[in-house]
Amino acid sequence: MTSPDLSEHGVPRGVRLAVDVGSVRVGVAVCDADGILPVPLKTLNRDPKRNSDVKVLVKEAHALGAVEVYVGLPMTLAGREAQSATMARAFAEHLAAALADADLGCAVRLVDERFTTVEAHRNLRAAGMDSREHRRVVDQMAAVGILRHALDLIRGRGEAGEPVGAPDLRSGEIRSDDSDVRG
Template sequence: MTLATGAAGEGLPRGVRLGVDVGDVRVGLARSDLDGMIATPVETVPREQAVTRVVAEASESGAHVIMVGLPRSLSGGEGPAAQKARDFAEELVTALGTAAEGSEVRLIDERLTTVSAHKALHSSGRKGRRHRQVVDQVAAVMILQQALDTERATGMRAGELVDPAGDEHTPASGADQEEDA
């Protein structure tokens, strides 16, 4: 693995990262470039196919880090949607264990990303039903871009590592997401 210099954060390995926005019906998927500079949309997949598709994308793109959005309340608390994201992340860790060994899953604080994605699509001229399919991709891009920006700023992985054993969630050393939203 090649270590990044400067652009993607000192000391972080170069490589593609994936961003995931978990919804009840659909899941948005985004991917970064090799240097971890910019996030781009990949696709929106039905929730029931999402774990399989994310694992396939990780394998195809060589991604070793998958950033899953963790929807917290403005006060920082976690409700049912956050638990669903945690459950999805744990499913992903289990599925990656056999298909993409060495990959890690991290939870990224994603307060208001879906609201921001809806606003961005609305202001770009996409209305109602026409943006329903892409709003999850846009939210995934926002989650991943926030994580990439944090990595560049801190030189450390963003978010909270999902423990492969499923025992606990481990915050990144000093690079946890601090929200100003």
């Protein structure tokens, strides 16, 4: 068995995306193949009826050659899933199915997103951005926080988050690997 190609920072090489799912917008961030610098990519309008947001993410994953997508999982301060976690889980499952159907070999994992939006607002204020302008980019910045957290977990543990099994849209069964690492 060959070991994965690691960057000098101890992260398996490959572009990664992160997604901050809200009821109105989806923020997206990306990092370089060495896992050094997560940056904002775009904000999508949430579209649970036509799933155009998921389709755009699949196109981005394909265009960038992404190896993983991290979806933020809303957690309470006590470490329990927040009410909006159901929406994030459903989004992650749908995204995993769409990526699998596109034969991209791109894993989807759920990652704790506590404080990412609060941190994003704080960073935008510190950068001098007017609070009325935050709405345009805060979801992207929250996705950057999710990706930064995932990369830190990879450096510390070797992987990050909880794998998401993709439901087979034709049979209704869950496609999954056998690992279950939370973080």
